Amino acid sequence: MENKTIICRCEDITVEEIRSIIKEGFTTLEEIKRITRCGMGPCQGKTCTPIIAREISRITGKSIDEIIPSKARPPVGGIALGELTGDKNEK
Amino acid sequence: MKNKANVVVIGGGVVGCSIAYNLALQGISDVILIEKSFLASGSTGRCGAGVRQQWGTKMNCLLAQKSMEILENMNDILHTKRDIELKQKGYLLLAYTEKEMNQFKKNVELQNSLGIASKIITPAQAREIVPYLNTEKLLGGAFYEKDGHANPFLVTNAYAQAAISLGAEVNTYTEVVSIKRNGSKIEGVQTSKGFISTDTVIDAAGGYSKEIGKMAGVDIPVYPQRHQILVTDPVDEVLGPMVMSFSYNIYCQQSPQGSFIMGYGDPTEPRDYNINSSWRFLEEMAEKAVWLLPPLKNLRVVRQWSGLYTMTEDRQPLICKADEAENFYMACGFSGHGFMIAPMVGKLISEMVIGKKLSIDIELNYKRFEKGELLFEPSVV
Numbered sequence: 001m002e003n004k005t006i007i008c009r010c011e012d013i014t015v016e017e018i019r020s021i022i023k024e025g026f027t028t029l030e031e032i033k034r035i036t037r038c039g040m041g042p043c044q045g046k047t048c049t050p051i052i053a054r055e056i057s058r059i060t061g062k063s064i065d066e067i068i069p070s071k072a073r074p075p076v077g078g079i080a081l082g083e084l085t086g087d088k089n090e091k
Numbered sequence: 092m093k094n095k096a097n098v099v100v101i102g103g104g105v106v107g108c109s110i111a112y113n114l115a116l117q118g119i120s121d122v123i124l125i126e127k128s129f130l131a132s133g134s135t136g137r138c139g140a141g142v143r144q145q146w147g148t149k150m151n152c153l154l155a156q157k158s159m160e161i162l163e164n165m166n167d168i169l170h171t172k173r174d175i176e177l178k179q180k181g182y183l184l185l186a187y188t189e190k191e192m193n194q195f196k197k198n199v200e201l202q203n204s205l206g207i208a209s210k211i212i213t214p215a216q217a218r219e220i221v222p223y224l225n226t227e228k229l230l231g232g233a234f235y236e237k238d239g240h241a242n243p244f245l246v247t248n249a250y251a252q253a254a255i256s257l258g259a260e261v262n263t264y265t266e267v268v269s270i271k272r273n274g275s276k277i278e279g280v281q282t283s284k285g286f287i288s289t290d291t292v293i294d295a296a297g298g299y300s301k302e303i304g305k306m307a308g309v310d311i312p313v314y315p316q317r318h319q320i321l322v323t324d325p326v327d328e329v330l331g332p333m334v335m336s337f338s339y340n341i342y343c344q345q346s347p348q349g350s351f352i353m354g355y356g357d358p359t360e361p362r363d364y365n366i367n368s369s370w371r372f373l374e375e376m377a378e379k380a381v382w383l384l385p386p387l388k389n390l391r392v393v394r395q396w397s398g399l400y401t402m403t404e405d406r407q408p409l410i411c412k413a414d415e416a417e418n419f420y421m422a423c424g425f426s427g428h429g430f431m432i433a434p435m436v437g438k439l440i441s442e443m444v445i446g447k448k449l450s451i452d453i454e455l456n457y458k459r460f461e462k463g464e465l466l467f468e469p470s471v472v
Contacts, residue, residue, distance in 0.1 A: 011348075030129060034244040035173070035248065042391070042393055073368065073395060073396050074394075075394075080392070081323070081377040081387050081388050081389075081392060082389060084374050085388065
């Protein structure tokens, strides 16, 4: 993969940035998420997580099975605040 | 991991990391910090990230004011690798009752006397600051433009990195199993990765500080309380300040990267370690937020989570030395406002440990509840 390839389209993070942060010592998905915001955007990590996991595996030598996925949080698909109020506030 | 330390700090949240940094800065060698997961994995990383200087007691005003001074200069002081994302667009506190309004007036008077230039505002002025604000039932409010928020992960990591560069050791994914005592003296800390001999322990374990206290035979009067929070898709900047209401039990801010963050806690929930998320929170939060800031109805919630407030009976922290065990210090019970005062807490604990005069007069002893000497802070949420 090219260094400038964007692997997190929500936050515009390149694979180069991810590699450098792993080398800095952040070797878990949870930590990388918190430092870079990868996984915090609209897609909630659906695109970037497997790619980052693979980079962690490649750099640290851990097998992909040993890399703990970051916690999936509700609501899975995203929902508008207005929908949650049942549009009672619709004017 | 070293097997000998001058001080062991338990807890890798913002408070523990600030303490480790300040101890190292005071010249204490062999400071070891122990964190059972990753840094800021507990309350720090789950918090609303606000930094408010509008308090109702002199001590809290000073703690927050001096901490904000440090946050304002943190990138330089700690030579941070990443900007801490401090945003100072103010805190807007809303008053819906005469009682709240009168309290705000008293608070503003106190804050002004300490150099915090907050002011009382009318509903019309509130709308100038936040154009989308629903001012129905609003009597007025208080505003201070230098309040704001910062990124808790980056602040915590900045402290940890600075502590490491001063010689401290930070051990993540390491759990404290027990604390060894001989009479009233501490002899060491048993962790999942080995024994560290030390005579000084600092309990900064947040929600779990009571459990750590038990290991040393110290009874710490705190309890956990779940608070929930949600975040939306990022949008262009439309909300400058943190908007907060005590009576509606809500806070809402827009982070520098554009997403809205809002939350509240239910004090009637059981006092346990539950940090699951609930559907009820989503619905109630949406009701409150859309009522207060109607255009938010179009924003999509992308994630919700929860974390623990570590509460005390007077909702004020415990920053002191224990009686039961020598050289056992605690910095816990922040009751939802630990992040914003962590810079000063680290400094004060380090001063206590080396026996220096404290830079702010604080009286936050854990025995105050037994003596019935509770502190009164009118402005906590």
